[in-house]
Amino acid sequence: MSLMRRKLLLWICCMVLGNGIAFLTVQISRSTSAFSRHNQRVPVVPKKPFWLTSSMPTAYWNREQWRLDRFYNPVFANHSFLGGNYTAPDVAACQINVRAETEITEFHKLPSHFRDFVLYQNCRHFPQVLDAPGKCSTEPDGPFLLFAIKSSMGHFDRRQAIRESWGQEGVQRNHSVRLVFLLGRTKPEDHQPDLQELLELESHRHGDLLQWDFRDTFFNLTLKELLFLDWLESHCPHVRFLFKGDDDVFVNTNLALAYLANLTASQAQNLFIGDVILKAGPVRDTRVKYYIPPAVFDGGYPPYAGGGGYIYSGALAQRIRQAARHVFLFPIDDVFMGMCLAHLGLSPTKHSGFRTFDIKEKDRRKVCAYRNIILVHSRQPGEVIGLWRALQNPMLKC
Numbered sequence: 001m002s003l004m005r006r007k008l009l010l011w012i013c014c015m016v017l018g019n020g021i022a023f024l025t026v027q028i029s030r031s032t033s034a035f036s037r038h039n040q041r042v043p044v045v046p047k048k049p050f051w052l053t054s055s056m057p058t059a060y061w062n063r064e065q066w067r068l069d070r071f072y073n074p075v076f077a078n079h080s081f082l083g084g085n086y087t088a089p090d091v092a093a094c095q096i097n098v099r100a101e102t103e104i105t106e107f108h109k110l111p112s113h114f115r116d117f118v119l120y121q122n123c124r125h126f127p128q129v130l131d132a133p134g135k136c137s138t139e140p141d142g143p144f145l146l147f148a149i150k151s152s153m154g155h156f157d158r159r160q161a162i163r164e165s166w167g168q169e170g171v172q173r174n175h176s177v178r179l180v181f182l183l184g185r186t187k188p189e190d191h192q193p194d195l196q197e198l199l200e201l202e203s204h205r206h207g208d209l210l211q212w213d214f215r216d217t218f219f220n221l222t223l224k225e226l227l228f229l230d231w232l233e234s235h236c237p238h239v240r241f242l243f244k245g246d247d248d249v250f251v252n253t254n255l256a257l258a259y260l261a262n263l264t265a266s267q268a269q270n271l272f273i274g275d276v277i278l279k280a281g282p283v284r285d286t287r288v289k290y291y292i293p294p295a296v297f298d299g300g301y302p303p304y305a306g307g308g309g310y311i312y313s314g315a316l317a318q319r320i321r322q323a324a325r326h327v328f329l330f331p332i333d334d335v336f337m338g339m340c341l342a343h344l345g346l347s348p349t350k351h352s353g354f355r356t357f358d359i360k361e362k363d364r365r366k367v368c369a370y371r372n373i374i375l376v377h378s379r380q381p382g383e384v385i386g387l388w389r390a391l392q393n394p395m396l397k398c
């Protein structure tokens, strides 16, 4: 076999096996001259960079994400094709997103909470008002499970019901459990009574409130998630597992702990379980709180776990925090988490014990129906305590 043929064979193998873009490009440019000299088929070298074939999307979120993806990708080191003087938003600077008004078609026609969201979209840092600094410091290798519950200022009864039932801190089943509530603030434009002083008393008494100085609204829940991940990094970096959920759910903590303790190290590493929603997309009914205008987001959502409650590993939380920097803020928090997971090449795992859409009506009053359930949404504070006590009863026979 001649040297040239061997070269050709080698080259074909490279074509088939090689998957590195840079590698291929180098091979093609090296071999071209040799091939043409011997009148062989000349490989076609693309004249334009092939990645430009996917043109810039038109919907606002998709377009900004498209730009971010390219901005942070070292393959596209020459950013000039991103148009103008594009730089990724500086999320630390917290400047009003002035570009939004020109970037979104018919910006002025968006619902007001949407315009609000978009204008403050690049703001991810807010001062912390209430903290629980010693929360994780008692155990050098972190608590086993930390409950992080989204709450609002006025929900005193829901928080107390959780403290007295499934969210009890201490050692359960030989595993340490800790609890924090995540809060923003009411602002004058919310026309709510000022409960801040009461909240400070509550924080002093229980030491489990994390509060930041941003307006606590549905569209700011993603912000709450990000601020919590930052807090986690500095205050609770060794936690094994996190439960993140609403303050109107019932959790069967015993079952959750048994499930988590049963996992192998590799299963635990990238754990993200919940009530996974597949093939969903934006709601286009303007009357629904999940409404997303077509000008803002286009296409489907990645798989995500319903925000009523999901469990993920502490190790994954750190990776999600990193990934979130390169994901354009999306106003629906659980979808945003799905986007961050997708960015990491992961997807959440469905667990049939997470019932964010509740169990069958006829079973709701039967204690035994809750034995194999990790989470149910939604329950009143009184129901939460009643259920918890009934499940703790050693005489319970199912």
Ligand SMILES: *[C@@H]1O[C@H](CO)[C@@H](O)[C@H](O)[C@H]1NC(C)=O
Residues within 6 Å of the ligand: 078, 079, 080, 081
């Ligand atoms: C970046 O790409 C543009 C358009 O392809 C080109 O005009 C410019 O010279 C490139 N800049 C650098 C630094 O490579």
Ligand SMILES: *[C@@H]1O[C@H](CO)[C@@H](O)[C@H](O)[C@H]1NC(C)=O
Residues within 6 Å of the ligand: 083, 084, 085
């Ligand atoms: C880019 O920057 C120059 C000078 O700062 C400015 O005149 C121009 O309008 C900018 N272009 C875009 C698209 O923002």
Ligand SMILES: *[C@@H]1O[C@H](CO)[C@@H](O)[C@H](O)[C@H]1NC(C)=O
Residues within 6 Å of the ligand: 174
């Ligand atoms: C409880 O946990 C400790 C420390 O992880 C361990 O040494 C002990 O064996 C456990 N006890 C039981 C009953 O599992």
Ligand SMILES: *[C@@H]1O[C@H](CO)[C@@H](O)[C@H](O)[C@H]1NC(C)=O
Residues within 6 Å of the ligand: 113, 114, 116, 117, 120, 213, 214, 215, 216, 217, 219, 220
């Ligand atoms: C989120 O919080 C910030 C800071 O308080 C506020 O300016 C903004 O309007 C809030 N966004 C929404 C959509 O409520």
Ligand SMILES: *[C@@H]1O[C@H](CO)[C@@H](O)[C@H](O)[C@H]1NC(C)=O
Residues within 6 Å of the ligand: 258, 259, 262
């Ligand atoms: C523990 O793992 C075993 C084997 O995978 C499984 O059969 C069992 O149901 C698990 N227990 C719990 C509480 O998840």
